Amino acid sequence: MSSNKLWGGRFQKQADELVDQFGASIAFDQELADEDLAGSLAHVKMLEKTKILSSPDVAKIVAGLEAIRSDLHAGKLKFTTTNEDIHMNIEQILTDRIGPVAGKLHTARSRNDQVATDFHLYLKRRLPKIIAEIRTVQETLVELAERHVTTIMPGYTHLQHAQPISYAHYLLAYYQMFKRDCERFEFNQQHVDLLPLGAAALAGTTFPIDRQFTARELGFSKVYENSLDAVSDRDFAVEFLSNSSLLLMHLSRFCEELSMWVSFEFNFLELSDAYTTGSSIMPQKKNPDMAELIRGKSGRVYGHLLALLSTLKSLPLAYNKDLQEDKEGVFDTVKTILPALRVFNGMIKTLTVKTNQMEQSTTNDLSNATELADYLAAKGVPFRKAHGIVGRLVLHCLQTKQNLQDLSLAELQAAAPEIEADVYHDLQPEVAVARRNSEGGTGFDQVRKQLARAKAELQTFQK
Numbered sequence: 001m002s003s004n005k006l007w008g009g010r011f012q013k014q015a016d017e018l019v020d021q022f023g024a025s026i027a028f029d030q031e032l033a034d035e036d037l038a039g040s041l042a043h044v045k046m047l048e049k050t051k052i053l054s055s056p057d058v059a060k061i062v063a064g065l066e067a068i069r070s071d072l073h074a075g076k077l078k079f080t081t082t083n084e085d086i087h088m089n090i091e092q093i094l095t096d097r098i099g100p101v102a103g104k105l106h107t108a109r110s111r112n113d114q115v116a117t118d119f120h121l122y123l124k125r126r127l128p129k130i131i132a133e134i135r136t137v138q139e140t141l142v143e144l145a146e147r148h149v150t151t152i153m154p155g156y157t158h159l160q161h162a163q164p165i166s167y168a169h170y171l172l173a174y175y176q177m178f179k180r181d182c183e184r185f186e187f188n189q190q191h192v193d194l195l196p197l198g199a200a201a202l203a204g205t206t207f208p209i210d211r212q213f214t215a216r217e218l219g220f221s222k223v224y225e226n227s228l229d230a231v232s233d234r235d236f237a238v239e240f241l242s243n244s245s246l247l248l249m250h251l252s253r254f255c256e257e258l259s260m261w262v263s264f265e266f267n268f269l270e271l272s273d274a275y276t277t278g279s280s281i282m283p284q285k286k287n288p289d290m291a292e293l294i295r296g297k298s299g300r301v302y303g304h305l306l307a308l309l310s311t312l313k314s315l316p317l318a319y320n321k322d323l324q325e326d327k328e329g330v331f332d333t334v335k336t337i338l339p340a341l342r343v344f345n346g347m348i349k350t351l352t353v354k355t356n357q358m359e360q361s362t363t364n365d366l367s368n369a370t371e372l373a374d375y376l377a378a379k380g381v382p383f384r385k386a387h388g389i390v391g392r393l394v395l396h397c398l399q400t401k402q403n404l405q406d407l408s409l410a411e412l413q414a415a416a417p418e419i420e421a422d423v424y425h426d427l428q429p430e431v432a433v434a435r436r437n438s439e440g441g442t443g444f445d446q447v448r449k450q451l452a453r454a455k456a457e458l459q460t461f462q463k
Helices: 017-023 026-049 054-071 085-099 098-104 111-146 169-193 209-220 226-232 235-261 289-312 321-326 328-350 355-363 367-379 384-402 408-414 429-434 446-461
Strands: 152-157 160-166
Touching: 026 054, 026 085, 026 098, 026 111, 026 226, 026 289, 054 085, 054 098, 054 408, 085 098, 085 111, 111 226, 111 235, 111 328, 111 446, 152 169, 152 355, 152 429, 160 169, 160 355, 160 429, 169 235, 226 446, 235 289, 235 328, 289 321, 289 328, 321 328, 355 429, 367 384, 367 429, 384 408, 429 446
Parallel strands: none
Antiparallel strands: 152 160
């Protein structure tokens, strides 16, 4: 018995049932159904415009595709593994509805350029949504930072108290990370905004097609200049997964700190009940599960990036069946990062900042040691010598369980006669922060400048 596949003319046997199941991609690439219909509608209109197909044939095909799209949106379509993928399923449905004229739709194209077009269009439609969600997070960070310019917290290196900083300065560091994420996704859009359709299987077509017309119909600004590249390129998908991995890494870092800041030991923040969970056995628990889950999902997205890179690394030109493995990770990543961004935004929008606890943690520590070293350097003591003097004072404080500001002026002057009574002013955490007024620093005036720039950037994006 010969094959009953749409492509089965040269095959004398039916495919093994296991082969059908193993080779079919309809279980996941039905995600591209709307994009596939859009690509087919643009393609058939181009075939009419170039007189490759007659207007009556095109009218039948367009009406059939529009009816299929209505049924898709109404949830009425059923797909089968017998027809392998979304392209063959839709073509079969169209054939069942309008007859053999449906076969003319595939004139001057291949599934190779068809699937590449669907994939580009899928990301082209979703990247703006991702960028918009990141912008929303940035707006929330700016709103929170505006309320906490003068809130003092410990700045850390090696997770040890380093120097006091403004909490707004901390928040704006993440604003900058998310800004770079937006820039990367915006650049990704340039490579998504290339139309492969018209490349056919790999070498172009003998039909007098108009690729620029098709590009305009689908909203693409450019077409691929090389047909081999058009059907084999998945750089845009790798870029998307790479950019998503960086985004999740930034979210994960923030969520790691959220999980620490809400702990009993830090007690800097409290998350809203709406974004936490309890314990099935311990009644007192309030767990930052959403922060932990976002942190955990970073590994999931990293895995998709590595999987696609590994799939692509040895593929000869042009199309290979391996490329069927390019989509699931991208689909899952889109479905991972959009809700992650929304949940993250809700968490930080509703959190409570325990300003007193933050500020007290910078009073009862030795994070003002650098202030004393800078004070001595400003008095003319070489910084290396000043560093040594303060280091010995710190050791003394540790041994006597005091802070630097608790030492008497006599004790300080015994270590360095250059020290005067004004040193106690400089050792206050809020003064230490305010004086760090170098460009980009944590000084309150600098933080306000950062905020002003951030607000101006966000207003530009909203226009």
